[in-house]
Every structure is written in C-alpha cells, then in structure tokens.
Amino acid sequence: MSEDIFRIIYKSKAAHPAEVMLGQGHVATLLATARRRNQAAAVTGVLVYTGLGFFQVLEGPRPAVQPIFESILVDRRHHTLAVIEMDVAVERRFSGWSMGFLGITRELDDRLNRTGLGAAGGPEPQDQLLRRTLLLLVDSPISMPWLGASGALDDGLGPALARRV
Numbered sequence: 001m002s003e004d005i006f007r008i009i010y011k012s013k014a015a016h017p018a019e020v021m022l023g024q025g026h027v028a029t030l031l032a033t034a035r036r037r038n039q040a041a042a043v044t045g046v047l048v049y050t051g052l053g054f055f056q057v058l059e060g061p062r063p064a065v066q067p068i069f070e071s072i073l074v075d076r077r078h079h080t081l082a083v084i085e086m087d088v089a090v091e092r093r094f095s096g097w098s099m100g101f102l103g104i105t106r107e108l109d110d111r112l113n114r115t116g117l118g119a120a121g122g123p124e125p126q127d128q129l130l131r132r133t134l135l136l137l138v139d140s141p142i143s144m145p146w147l148g149a150s151g152a153l154d155d156g157l158g159p160a161l162a163r164r165v
Helices: 018-023 026-041 062-073 106-114 126-139 143-148 150-154 157-164
Strands: 005-014 044-049 053-060 078-089 100-102
Touching: 005 062, 018 026, 026 044, 026 053, 026 062, 026 106, 053 062, 053 078, 062 078, 100 106
Parallel strands: 044 100
Antiparallel strands: 005 053, 005 078, 044 053
C-alpha cells in the first residue's frame, strides 16, 4: 500500500511590498530553494504570490511535508500565516510540480517557471496549473468559507486569481 499523501494549505502576508519581494529576488530565491528541497523530499505543490501575500499548497509524505512547513513558519519573508487546511488527501493535486508558481502576471509566471524546475518542474501549462489551483480552493470544504471571507480580499488572493482567469 502506498504512503498517504499529507496536504497543508496556508496563506500569509508578504513581509515587504511587491517591488522589494520581486526586485530583490526574494520570490525567485524562495522558489529555487523550494524546488530543490521539495524534489529531494518527494513533495509537490504550488505557490501563489499576489503582490500582497502568499497562498501555498504542499503535499507529500507527512514526514517530508512537516519539516518543510516548520521551516516556512520561521521564514522572515512573510508573516501572519494562517493554515487553511491540514489533512490527509486522497491524491496529489500537483503531481510532478516540485513547486509550481502563479504570480501577479503571466509574464512573471513564465519567467519564474522557466528556471530551477528540475525533473519534476511542471508537467502542464500554466493555464492548467491555474485551473487546478482554483479547483482545489473551490472543492475544499475547509477552504471554501475562507475563500469568500474578507481576508481573501485583504491579502489579494481572490482578485489576483480572478485577474488570471
């Protein structure tokens, strides 16, 4: 029997404005590190950067996901982290993506998804990754109330994803 897939979904606020997060390479560095670490640990997922904050899905074996999440908790590039879902999942939603990325523009996605993907970088086009991320939000009984909350508007997730559809 295969090992259960453990999934954590969270949102957080960026520590700096978008000009700093992007201009100083914080987001690019974060992605490169996540992709290397996740690929080595058989963890998959997606990171959404809204310009105001982050939304991330991590999925894989619990012994691999938990230490990664613990390191995320102390990362100073964000704050006010809120867990949306933490549970065993039936299947991976982002199989093959060591860490997919959706940003504030298609151009940003293209630039950051071209580098550091590795063997498990991305089996599908960005449009499919966006749809998969949106479906995860809508399908999750835990995330759906959160999606409609004012917090989703405050951190830019709702508008950022809506602009991309």
